[in-house]
Amino acid sequence: MSIVFERTRGMVDMPLHYCPGCTHGIIHRLVAESLVELGLMDDAVCVSSVGCSVFTYNYFDCDAYQASHGRAAAVATGSKRVLKDRTVFTYQGDGDLAAIGTAETVHAAARGENVTIIYVNNAIYGMTGGQMAPTTLVGQKATTSPNGRSAELQGYPIRVCEMLSTLDGTAFAERVSVHNPANVRKAKKAIKKAFEVQTAKQGFSIVEILSTCSTNWGLNPTDSLKWLEDNMIPYYPLGNFKTPEEN
Amino acid sequence: MAFTEEVIFAGFGGQGVLSMGRMVAYAGMLKGMNVSWLPSYGPEMRGGTANCNVIVSDGLIGSPVVADADTLIVMNRPSLDKFESWVRPGGKILVNSSLIDIKVTRDDVEAFYYPVNEVAAECGNLKAANMVMLGAYIKHRSFLEENDLLGAFLKVFGEAKKNLLPLNEKAVAAGATLV
Amino acid sequence: MEKMLMKGNEAVGAAAIKAGCKYFFGYPITPQNELPEYMSRELPKNGGTYLQAESEIGAINMVFGAAGAGARVMTSSSSPGIALKQEGISYLCGAELPCVIVNMSRSGPGLGGIQPAQGDYFQATRGGGNGDYYTPVYAPASIQETVDLVQEAFDVADTYRTPVIILGDGMIGQMMESVEFKDIQKRRLPQKDWALKEHVEKGSKKLINSLYIKPEEMEPHLQKIFGKYDVIKKEEVRYEKFNCEGADVVAVAYGTVSRIVRNAIKKLEEDGIKLGLIRPITLWPFPFEAFDEISPETKAFLSVEMSMGQMIDDVKIANAGRLPVEFYGRPGGIVPKPIEVVDKVKEILGGAK
Numbered sequence: 001m002s003i004v005f006e007r008t009r010g011m012v013d014m015p016l017h018y019c020p021g022c023t024h025g026i027i028h029r030l031v032a033e034s035l036v037e038l039g040l041m042d043d044a045v046c047v048s049s050v051g052c053s054v055f056t057y058n059y060f061d062c063d064a065y066q067a068s069h070g071r072a073a074a075v076a077t078g079s080k081r082v083l084k085d086r087t088v089f090t091y092q093g094d095g096d097l098a099a100i101g102t103a104e105t106v107h108a109a110a111r112g113e114n115v116t117i118i119y120v121n122n123a124i125y126g127m128t129g130g131q132m133a134p135t136t137l138v139g140q141k142a143t144t145s146p147n148g149r150s151a152e153l154q155g156y157p158i159r160v161c162e163m164l165s166t167l168d169g170t171a172f173a174e175r176v177s178v179h180n181p182a183n184v185r186k187a188k189k190a191i192k193k194a195f196e197v198q199t200a201k202q203g204f205s206i207v208e209i210l211s212t213c214s215t216n217w218g219l220n221p222t223d224s225l226k227w228l229e230d231n232m233i234p235y236y237p238l239g240n241f242k243t244p245e246e247n
Numbered sequence: 248m249a250f251t252e253e254v255i256f257a258g259f260g261g262q263g264v265l266s267m268g269r270m271v272a273y274a275g276m277l278k279g280m281n282v283s284w285l286p287s288y289g290p291e292m293r294g295g296t297a298n299c300n301v302i303v304s305d306g307l308i309g310s311p312v313v314a315d316a317d318t319l320i321v322m323n324r325p326s327l328d329k330f331e332s333w334v335r336p337g338g339k340i341l342v343n344s345s346l347i348d349i350k351v352t353r354d355d356v357e358a359f360y361y362p363v364n365e366v367a368a369e370c371g372n373l374k375a376a377n378m379v380m381l382g383a384y385i386k387h388r389s390f391l392e393e394n395d396l397l398g399a400f401l402k403v404f405g406e407a408k409k410n411l412l413p414l415n416e417k418a419v420a421a422g423a424t425l426v
Numbered sequence: 427m428e429k430m431l432m433k434g435n436e437a438v439g440a441a442a443i444k445a446g447c448k449y450f451f452g453y454p455i456t457p458q459n460e461l462p463e464y465m466s467r468e469l470p471k472n473g474g475t476y477l478q479a480e481s482e483i484g485a486i487n488m489v490f491g492a493a494g495a496g497a498r499v500m501t502s503s504s505s506p507g508i509a510l511k512q513e514g515i516s517y518l519c520g521a522e523l524p525c526v527i528v529n530m531s532r533s534g535p536g537l538g539g540i541q542p543a544q545g546d547y548f549q550a551t552r553g554g555g556n557g558d559y560y561t562p563v564y565a566p567a568s569i570q571e572t573v574d575l576v577q578e579a580f581d582v583a584d585t586y587r588t589p590v591i592i593l594g595d596g597m598i599g600q601m602m603e604s605v606e607f608k609d610i611q612k613r614r615l616p617q618k619d620w621a622l623k624e625h626v627e628k629g630s631k632k633l634i635n636s637l638y639i640k641p642e643e644m645e646p647h648l649q650k651i652f653g654k655y656d657v658i659k660k661e662e663v664r665y666e667k668f669n670c671e672g673a674d675v676v677a678v679a680y681g682t683v684s685r686i687v688r689n690a691i692k693k694l695e696e697d698g699i700k701l702g703l704i705r706p707i708t709l710w711p712f713p714f715e716a717f718d719e720i721s722p723e724t725k726a727f728l729s730v731e732m733s734m735g736q737m738i739d740d741v742k743i744a745n746a747g748r749l750p751v752e753f754y755g756r757p758g759g760i761v762p763k764p765i766e767v768v769d770k771v772k773e774i775l776g777g778a779k
Contacts, residue, residue, distance in 0.1 A: 042626050042628070043626055045622060047491075054637065057633055057635065061631070062631065063622045063626065063631060063632040063633070064631075064632075064633050064634070064635075065490070065491065065494055065633075065634040065635070066521075066633070066634070066635040066636065066637050067487065067490070067517075068487065068490075068513055068514065068517050071483065071484070071487035071490075071514070074479065074480075074483070074484045074485075074487035074488050074490075074491065075487050075488070075490050075491040075494075076491060077477070077484075077488050077491060078449070078451065078487065078488035078489060078490060078491020078492035078493075078494075078495070078499075079491035079492065079494060079495050079622065080491075081449065081475050081477065081488070081491075081492060082449065082491075082492050082495035082496070082497045082624075083495050083622060083623075083624055084624075085624065086622075086624070086626075103480050103481055103483075103484065104480065104483075104484055104487070106480075107479070107480035107484065111477075269431070269602065272431055272602060273431050276429060276431055276604045281603075281604070282431065282602075282603065282604055283601055283602070283603050284431070284601060284602035284603070285597065285600065285601040285602075286600055286601075288456070288457055288540070288596070288600050307688070308603075308685075309685045309686065309688035309689035309692070309764070310682075310685045310686040310688070310689045310761075310764060311597065311601050311603075311682075311685065312597075312686070312761050312763070314763045314764065314765070402431070
């Protein structure tokens, strides 16, 4: 009998801690598959962040750091400057990257650090229980915006890829989603491309992946996918914002 | 008795006050003595006041802060106002009379007045006024000779400034004749 | 090697390069700027990398990344910037990463001033960030000692897998003295088999981590780290004791202030008063053993600091209630004059009579 589907060798054989219906699992698998297919898995260095993705160092079958909240891009910088030929990537959520870690992220991009950022945007703080994130949509309810995010009181959500693509050091920036199979395939393509940009030493690469949080959105998994499509994509348009020119 | 010389150099930024101190410290070190050089540092980067404390000793140097100077060298008037009281009784004050038109008020110290700007101009460059003053200084405090200063010159300013050595040699010698 | 006249900040850089430091992550702040400037100029010539970070927080986390990759790495700042680094120092301690952190301290709290001060004693010797940890702290009193201790600090960091702090002050950073780069006694250092490598060894996944989510794993992790601290306390304490035999009063002072006390000792000699000096070179571990023997003539300890009084707490612990512990301090960037210390000693003795 031929094998049609199997566990990726890029992930350790252990249960993930994510909530049922969460799309983190899909994203993990895409990252691991991409690294394996590119022959980079053994050389990869994962920098875990703080938030739901805090335990990613357990899941990816490669060397790893656990960074303090928001500082993954700085830790990746220090690591990559020493380990110049290894594939260094961070795996961060929207609170970690776009709130507390904004400075580290923007400056790693501005310096053109040759690292890859896997940025999971689910518009909410998951691990701590559904508080408002820098990417929470206007009107979206969170435990610290109980009546929905008010632009007047709390300002506007941040579009990270658009912002970073204005920087000369950013070589690759693309926003993808994992709410249906066609987009999952596109997401994998973008993740692979980002790692290829790093291998070619072309500079900073980021893939922003729109993701769901059934638990804190208060929706079932299928309704969550629909909510993402209907609400997040209009504000966070999918697509490539920057890619290196082909020689 | 162990030899120790504690000096305060003071002036405005651009007069080469910190360099004077470094020259004396370096020359002292090259003669095998212990030395310390402590600059004032502040928020102003240019044109502000500048001063440094230098200690040269054949023993261990304690505090690098000069509180009772053996010698005070002042290159502009605010420096005299500020540091006149920092000299020990019996100490010396060397005054740049080109820019300072008042006299030292204390009578328990020795004061000397040298028009070092004019002398430097006669040597060919007004900027060498600090070297003229150093030439006078080493006549007062005989632990250094002209050659020691010139030996320190290249250490402080680097080989790139070697072309300025003849000018500075002339300025130091001219300063020495003032005493 | 010939003697050179060097500024403290630059001497730190030269000593670090001599010790094999290859990475430096900096951020400007007065009065330590000559150090990152020196490193940006000299490290590339020596096969290393200097990088200016976006903040002190960024810099210390770059140190985390480079130290985890096994590199000899340094960062520096001054008081408010060191405060910003505390999160990273706590993580470095939790993950047991070796590095050297230089604090050319100034006055505080807040933005304070830029003149020399010793108000960071608590911050340096009590951990400074969150959680149970200490860092070895060296307090040099001259540029030569700074150079020697910086080289030693890298070896101590590697031996015990810990960040090490060099606590200078604006005066140590800014002053020039003659230095000689002597070959210091090399230690036998353990292999960094825990670090990430340029070339991956199959089947040995490396993890740089301070997260132990299960209490039953966190407790033994801390016990292991504190086991190292016990060894450090036994092996690495350094201090200098001067003029203490038969002293009327024994001053306790570190760094810059210890030199002012030396002047006071000379001045007091002229009046027939003997002032001793205990100079801690390691602030943590504090040299408690230096206080074991007290001459019967000694009437008091005097902690002299450029602060409102911080080290005095350790002096009181060391004194263990035997003698009065007096204090003389000038905070805020004022450097005390020797005569002030002289007057304080006379006041203490006058009061005792």
